[in-house]
Amino acid sequence: MGKLSGITVVDLTQFLPGPMMTVMMADQGARVIKVEPQAGDPARMMEPNEAGHSVWFANLNRGKESVVLDLKSEEGKAALVELCKGADVFVEGFRPGVMKRLGFDYDAVKQVKPDIIYCSISAFGQEGPLAHHPAHDMAVQALTGFLAVNDGPDGMPVVPGAPSADMAAGLTALSAVLMAVVGRDRTGEGAYIDCAMFDSILPWCAHTAGSAIAGGESPVSASQRSLGGAGFYQVYQTADGKHVALGGREIKFARNLLAALKREDLIPHAEREAGEQGELIQFLRDTFVTRTRDEWVEWFTDKDVAFAPVLNFRDALDEPHIAERRILVEGSDGAHHIAPPIRFVGEEWIPGATPELGR
Structure with a gap:
């Protein structure tokens, strides 16, 4: 049994930050119910594919259950209410205001499940001047100052090699949810978590942006x-x-x-x-x-x-270090998964199955 066995998560997220957070919970035994629209999470369509699934989708959604709901229909809303009744954690990644319009904001879900731990993941948070501004990872990196120092000798910023704001948000949300689970065990009370990609990545500049943090000029890469x-x-x-x-x-x-x-x-x-x-x-x-x-x-x-x-990714994944630590694992269907970075000594990790849409 995993460390999170007995925890049920209702997951309404897509693409990267939310699925990355909830797959780490599924990897540790949580029951994660992935609520998808009729067309499914767009990541399902992202090539390349292996063993019948997108490698991206499989690596971020293994071990979950898929449920297809139309949240604009009364039937879909009623089904989600039933899922909420049995949930410990509710995660959503829509733009601020969307969940309220659908009737599933924190206050509404709390009426159904008073001790729910509700986590909203967004680019800039639920409030503030940028709250409704559309953005994926690179735009967030641009607005936090990180893209400016992702530059070459000519000072030209380049597209980052890692979606750091996405992943920072996923890790931050995971930490916050687990803190809330511990807190609920002590007090019986749930929590609402407003997790922003912007807020999540900004502390990562503490070692490089000291002069700006202290009120001075921005540092220059060179x-x-x-x-x-x-x-x-x-x-x-x-x-x-x-x-x-x-x-x-x-x-x-x-x-x-x-x-x-x-x-x-x-x-x-x-x-x-x-x-x-x-x-x-x-x-x-x-x-x-x-x-x-x-x-x-x-x-x-x-x-x-x-x-x-x-090294390029092919070289890196072929390194003996990867094999020795079992970081690249083959699932029962032959598909390859990058093992979770959270693994416990003495416990073998086996990737869960990739869910078919609606199953």
């Missing part, structure tokens, strides 16, 4: 140690057109690498402020481009340096 201004937190091209990364700013790593390269004279450069390490960065660029990525991997084997080759 002068930040974590954003490209330091030689030992940097990406370098190799002779075969691939890339490697130095990912440890501690001075001991600089000493170890520069000594091995017989350039101890550059160690003081690694101690300089970010943005003032141009000579060191140029030396490392000139050095790394002399060998292929795999040659550098071999060279670094006996070096105590925070170094990594830049």
Whole structure:
């Protein structure tokens, strides 16, 4: 039995943040009832497919039950009321105001289930100037300042490689719901959670946006140690057109690498402020481009340096580390799943089945 066995979740979310949150609950034994419209969660249609399902959909909805309801019909509303009566948690991801118009806002659901834990996930929260502004992940990153520092040496922001605002919201919502479950066990009272993608990702800038947080100017990537201004937190091209990364700013790593390269004279450069390490960065660029990525991997084997080759997803998923820790798991239908990051020692995790629409 999973840690959340006995918890029932009514899940009205689609795409990424909500499904990511509720699949983590399903992975731990919660009963998650996914309420879908007639056409289903749009993620069902997102290619590529494996074993008859979208890989995206399967990885974020395994282990759930699917129920198709038309929430604009009296029959659909009545069915949802019945689901709410047996629920511990209710999760929705519509724009603010939609659930009230449908008759299933927090106050309405609380009338049906007084101790319900109700979680709304939205881009900007239920109130405020941006509450009704349409947005997916990148727009939220743009409005929080994160996209501005997701830039190259030319200062041009690029499309982020990870939907950080979506995932931050999913993790934040999960944490909040579990806190509320603990609180309800003590007090008998439910809770309403207003989880915004904007609010969820913003704390992630504490280590980079200090000057702005303190009321000053916004930091510039080229002068930040974590954003490209330091030689030992940097990406370098190799002779075969691939890339490697130095990912440890501690001075001991600089000493170890520069000594091995017989350039101890550059160690003081690694101690300089970010943005003032141009000579060191140029030396490392000139050095790394002399060998292929795999040659550098071999060279670094006996070096105590925070170094990594830049892998694509195929390379990464084929790494022995993935197999050893059983991070990529094959389900009973042959489909592949990325294992949940929350796993308990001594307990084997097996992916639940991907629900067919309405089943």
